[in-house]
Amino acid sequence: MTANILVVDDEQSIADLIEVYLKNENYDVFKFYNGRDALQCVENQNIDLAILDVMLPDVDGFSICQQIREKHKFPVIMLTAKEEEIDKITGLTLGADDYITKPFRPLELVARVKAQLRRFTKYNSAEPKQEEHLITFSGLVLDMDTHECTLNEKKLSLTPTEFSILWVLCSNRGRVVSSEELFQEVWGDKYFTNSNNTVMVHIRHLREKMHDSAEHPKYIKTVWGVGYKIEK
């Protein structure tokens, strides 16, 4: 169920952030701010998956990926800044199993990691473990892989943000989740102000699509002064 994950990014804040979200999912994280140390780690530790920034000060992600591939089989996910030209990226991410552009949403990163591990164990072990990419309960189905949502056999077409919010609420159901927490989980940003009512607006849209109401909620309940909640 758990796995050793290598994280390499010279931007410490980003590496740290990734570490937090992965540890939150109970993965063991091996974090480095440069390529050299990371390569050493690969030899000594039993790594199951690597997340590499393509732009590193010493060795670039592409080289690391190549060197990993010479001896190891585990999946590699590349991180690329959005501004970097697509040509460069296609070159540098060659050989990677997936790549994610910065800034990314924590949920997305975690989902991709799980998907890769799922794919990998599927092809490499007799007893494939199943990571949770589905949430199902009382008529509601959420599929993280396809971002699809079904409510009582009817498909809801949710936007990415709406889906993420509902996902977080559902995976914490029975517990109240504050706007701030939702914001952090969905946007990956620590800084939330009360004047920011964007979470609220998306909740409103969600309720609309679920034929829910704020006054007599069937699904998303408002807990005054605390946050939102879906009953268990």
Add this chain to the structure above:
Amino acid sequence: MTANILVVDDEQSIADLIEVYLKNENYDVFKFYNGRDALQCVENQNIDLAILDVMLPDVDGFSICQQIREKHKFPVIMLTAKEEEIDKITGLTLGADDYITKPFRPLELVARVKAQLRRFTKYNSAEPKQEEHLITFSGLVLDMDTHECTLNEKKLSLTPTEFSILWVLCSNRGRVVSSEELFQEVWGDKYFTNSNNTVMVHIRHLREKMHDSAEHPKYIKTVWGVGYKIEK
């Protein structure tokens, strides 16, 4: 269970206030009114968590945070005045694990401190200690994380203020808590006048929701001339 906490704020009254509440929770407090002395302390003492005001006369909180991060791993919580622009804040609190805007409620501060320590020990020790965010006794359950309250399996929907008052009473049960003390704990405001009967009104609402009465109290007992009390 206990921990060494560094507190830095140039507003002495605020630093003193924080000290009081933390000591009340049995933490050891190292308090400073400027950044220089605080940094020195970090080197000599075995600090477990820091609370830093972002706006300090000599070194700002951001710099302190950076300097701490170079050598230490403990969590850092930033304090920011509400008026300070969000841009400034995002810059200055970069690298912090959490931030709290002033004015804050003491309970909130304590809760955040506990949360950080919980998170930290979770990632850094084999035997994760559990800090108390739950109060349970004789049919009553209070959950600080979700602000939920259950009495004899029935859910009570308390307002934030009501919850806070009940929390303080419960965590001091067996002892009489004065209106003034309640006011300070819940509102974080030092100045309480006797003509202020707002605590009393909330007690009344609490009793109503708990099906309690002032004459024959099952839970919240009035101690004449002293305050309120919940039996042990």
Add this chain to the structure above:
DNA sequence: CAAATCCTTAAGATTATCTTAAGGCAATAT
């Protein structure tokens, strides 16, 4: 019995949330 403290109630002030709509941005199609 008088004085002090506490209880209850309700109205007004405050604060949090809801709703709606408009503008900006980004992805997609022409």
Add this chain to the structure above:
DNA sequence: ATATTGCCTTAAGATAATCTTAAGGATTTG
């Protein structure tokens, strides 16, 4: 390239929940 579409964010007004205040009544104390 440009146009179109859909999504996200922001802002402002409306609504609802909560908080505070104040006043009168009740209870306890001395």
